Amino acid sequence: MSRRTKSNILLIFVIGIFCYIVGIYEHLYFFLISFVLCYILAYSLLVNIIWDLQGEKVHKRFNGHQIYLHLIAIWALTIFLAGRFVINKHYMPLTTSWIRVSAKIAFFALVILYGRSLLKSQWSKKKVIITFVFLGFIILPIVLSSLKSTQAPTASDVSNVKALRTLGYVDWAPANNLDKISVTLHNKKLTCKGINVYNYGPENIIILMDMEGNILHQLDLDRNNHYSKTSPFSKFCKNGDIIAYFQDQAINRFDWEANIIWTIKTRAHHYFYLTPNETIYALIRKDSIMSYRYLPVPVLEDFIYVISPEGKPEFTIPFLPELKDSISLKAIWRIYSYMLHPVNLAKMICRMFTNDFVFKASSVFDIMHTNSVEVIEKDVAGLCAKDDILLSMRDLDLIGIYNPKNAKFRWKWGPGQIDWQHHATFQENGNIMLFDNGHKRGFSRIIEVNPNTNTIEWEYTDSPKEKFFTSVRGSSQKLPNGNVLITESNGGRAFEITTDSKKVWEFYNPNIKEKTKLRGTIGRMFRITNPQDYVNIKDLN
Numbered sequence: 001m002s003r004r005t006k007s008n009i010l011l012i013f014v015i016g017i018f019c020y021i022v023g024i025y026e027h028l029y030f031f032l033i034s035f036v037l038c039y040i041l042a043y044s045l046l047v048n049i050i051w052d053l054q055g056e057k058v059h060k061r062f063n064g065h066q067i068y069l070h071l072i073a074i075w076a077l078t079i080f081l082a083g084r085f086v087i088n089k090h091y092m093p094l095t096t097s098w099i100r101v102s103a104k105i106a107f108f109a110l111v112i113l114y115g116r117s118l119l120k121s122q123w124s125k126k127k128v129i130i131t132f133v134f135l136g137f138i139i140l141p142i143v144l145s146s147l148k149s150t151q152a153p154t155a156s157d158v159s160n161v162k163a164l165r166t167l168g169y170v171d172w173a174p175a176n177n178l179d180k181i182s183v184t185l186h187n188k189k190l191t192c193k194g195i196n197v198y199n200y201g202p203e204n205i206i207i208l209m210d211m212e213g214n215i216l217h218q219l220d221l222d223r224n225n226h227y228s229k230t231s232p233f234s235k236f237c238k239n240g241d242i243i244a245y246f247q248d249q250a251i252n253r254f255d256w257e258a259n260i261i262w263t264i265k266t267r268a269h270h271y272f273y274l275t276p277n278e279t280i281y282a283l284i285r286k287d288s289i290m291s292y293r294y295l296p297v298p299v300l301e302d303f304i305y306v307i308s309p310e311g312k313p314e315f316t317i318p319f320l321p322e323l324k325d326s327i328s329l330k331a332i333w334r335i336y337s338y339m340l341h342p343v344n345l346a347k348m349i350c351r352m353f354t355n356d357f358v359f360k361a362s363s364v365f366d367i368m369h370t371n372s373v374e375v376i377e378k379d380v381a382g383l384c385a386k387d388d389i390l391l392s393m394r395d396l397d398l399i400g401i402y403n404p405k406n407a408k409f410r411w412k413w414g415p416g417q418i419d420w421q422h423h424a425t426f427q428e429n430g431n432i433m434l435f436d437n438g439h440k441r442g443f444s445r446i447i448e449v450n451p452n453t454n455t456i457e458w459e460y461t462d463s464p465k466e467k468f469f470t471s472v473r474g475s476s477q478k479l480p481n482g483n484v485l486i487t488e489s490n491g492g493r494a495f496e497i498t499t500d501s502k503k504v505w506e507f508y509n510p511n512i513k514e515k516t517k518l519r520g521t522i523g524r525m526f527r528i529t530n531p532q533d534y535v536n537i538k539d540l541n
Helices: 003-024 028-053 056-061 067-091 097-120 125-147 161-165 320-326 329-339 342-353
Strands: 172-174 182-186 195-200 205-209 215-220 234-236 242-246 250-254 260-265 268-274 280-292 295-307 313-318 370-375 389-393 398-403 408-413 422-426 432-436 445-450 455-460 475-478 484-488 493-497 503-508 518-520 525-528
Touching: 003 028, 028 067, 028 280, 028 295, 028 342, 067 097, 067 125, 067 342, 097 125, 195 234, 242 268, 250 268, 280 320, 280 370, 295 320, 295 329, 320 398, 320 408, 329 342, 370 422, 389 422, 422 475, 432 475, 432 484, 475 525, 484 525
Parallel strands: 268 370
Antiparallel strands: 172 518, 182 503, 195 205, 195 525, 205 215, 234 242, 242 250, 250 260, 268 280, 280 295, 295 313, 370 389, 389 398, 398 408, 422 432, 432 445, 445 455, 475 484, 484 493, 493 503
16 A cells, blocks of 8 residues: 555544544534545545555556556445345345345345456456346346336235334325215214314315314415425414414414415424413424434434414424433434445435435434423422423333423333324323324324323223224324314324213215225314304304
């Protein structure tokens, strides 16, 4: 290895260490650059070692220029990475992981032998044929898959729990009960009267309907198509205005005719809480760096964004520092493993230069995935104080009561008890109700936990249990008469039960696609049980 090459490698090493150290102090871009330099360093060392191991015959063939060796190395790496992709996606997508790993190791060995043969001798007819074989292995399955029909999956395709888990946050989900439309059950004696509200995601429309499923009013929140993503949740103000967010884009206030009153551009997501004086506590997120046991860890960090009724940002409330003891080393390992993959790293670097979000929701970086926030409006002796905040962190299987004044959690509960939960709400009796999705368990349930004893005092499941299941989203609302309104999001269904689990009202999203057997999902449905307190809503018939 020449002196100049050694100097260059040493320089790359020093710059990489500097960028990594700067990353510890929450400079995300420097941190990502340190990983790029790590790859450049590893590549440079490897190529120089290979070059030094070659005999004088090879050096003469390339006239002493390493550039040819670089071209061969890059070609071999490209072949391997492309081959690894098609093995995962086209050849062995459903095969046991150890079989896929063995196939990749075998393919890697073949690529090394192929690269070595390119290095040892000149091009020949045999080598051209081998090259086309490698390319055919990669290109052929991609071409064939593009010629297949791209029909949406049918209900039979997702008839098992494992497939249902893969649906994620979709606007349409497979259904085998398309004959059920709108309100299919209404026990007028036992239901809690009111106006039902839900957002129809694909078209950003808020629908208000009566207990029979008749649409009383609807608002198009994005009639000018300003936003690329949907608004899955909204709330009404007493004067008839509407607060809504568009995922990762903005929080808006609209009037009754869906005209925008004010807009705040921010990376809002999942949920916001509207206090009695109409102050907004919204969940937002940003690409960030967390110091974890003196190790810099890139994360998608959640905050609470407090906004005045007039649309003026007031302050943000961070709470990740108090959750570090709930984050496992396994989650940190997944993040570093993901970043060490060259394709993943390349995607993140590209996002840096395209002003896109570097870290995506539900990725390995989304270690919190906070999905509900609620301001507690009264003191509870021995538990919490007025203006404390109840939070639900899905990927930690954790709910907690956070005191923003001293930046500490007063109470935390959940790991080992709940599974990807949503929508934690504080009840009049001091209990906390939440939608326990059961993502890994295979069935959902609604539970009430007593935070003083950490015991589950009430639970609702269906019979059989797997009949009620949505792997993501979902909500539950305690109604004034004690009943509970439940949203089974991916089923496109909402239903009301009594305290003894009797179903007294049921609604299926009427937006369906018969050909592909799909039903529109419902993010959250809630019921306005006091319409007389809202301007405009009180006049709906």
